[in-house]
Amino acid sequence: MTVYKNMAFALTLRKVPKPEIERRVREAARTLGIEELLDRKPKALSGGQRQRVAVGRAIVREPKAFLFDEPLSNLDAKLRVTTRAELKALHQRLKTTTIYVTHDQEEAMTLGDRIVVMSKGLIQQSGPPLEVYRRPANRFVAGFVGTPPMNFLDGRLESTGGGLSFIEGSSDPHGTPYTLSIPASRSAAFAPFTGKNIVLGLRPQMLRELSGEPVHGRDWLLPVRVVEPLGDSMDVSCGTPKHPHLVARISANATITAGSAAVFTLDADAVHFFEPGEFGLALRGGT
Secondary structure, eight states: OOHHHHHHHHHHHTTOOHHHHHHHHHHHHHHHTOGGGTTOOGGGSOHHHHHHHHHHHHHHTOOSEEEEESTTTTSOHHHHHHHHHHHHHHHHHHOOEEEEEOSOHHHHHHHOSSEEEEETTEEEEEEOHHHHHHSOSBHHHHHHSSSSOOEEEEEEEEEETTEEEEEEEEEOTTSOEEEEEOOHHHHHHHGGGTTSEEEEEEOGGGEEEOOSOOOTTTEEEEEEEEEEEOSSEEEEEEOOSSOOOEEEEEETTOOOOTTSEEEEEEOTTTOEEEOSSTTOBEEOOOO
């Protein structure tokens, strides 16, 4: 059958009036950008085009629930973004319950009203996308949701000068130990973990190029390996002797170059802390 007949097949079996079939098929084809393919047969379609036809067959039925299993995986990057926006617009218009399975966390964040993060057959966390992003339940969720992925640094929480500090365990090129002072507003909540091994979670956006004088316990001098321009921003691959693969996403106007060393400010109010291990639970501390 042609693409048109494939998309219309279920409606034809239900004896839906032909004008209504025409309207639904044409509208779905327009949404998915396959209007020019309606007269073709499957053997004349690419894998991505066939996948869009399959989505169209579901759309025209206007069901009570959609079940999508990675429907955009075979599309090229540009078409994936366009179709993703169209699927969201379709959902907002039809108000139809949709269960959408994807390995692309960006798709989950942009499409979902509620996302469920799973690993090894178990739900690790569920909730509104921004809540999952801002308050990950464990290290797995924190590393999966967000682009670029969160940086993780193993260390210890120690009492220093009446406060608490995260001790990373190595030193910068000048021999100064990498430490991060915990704000007083968060210290009380983290006090029970003093002297214990914990994991610091640091999103690349939280590593900012220093604009003033460096402050011990907040600003780190990090050797830079690679700089990747992205247009309005750039990703900087840097690190410590203990954790050599850190990523900072900073302004495209920064003057940092590969092979140099730059001072980065760590936002201690926004960092995350976790118990050790792949699924170490988040340690909440007043944020």
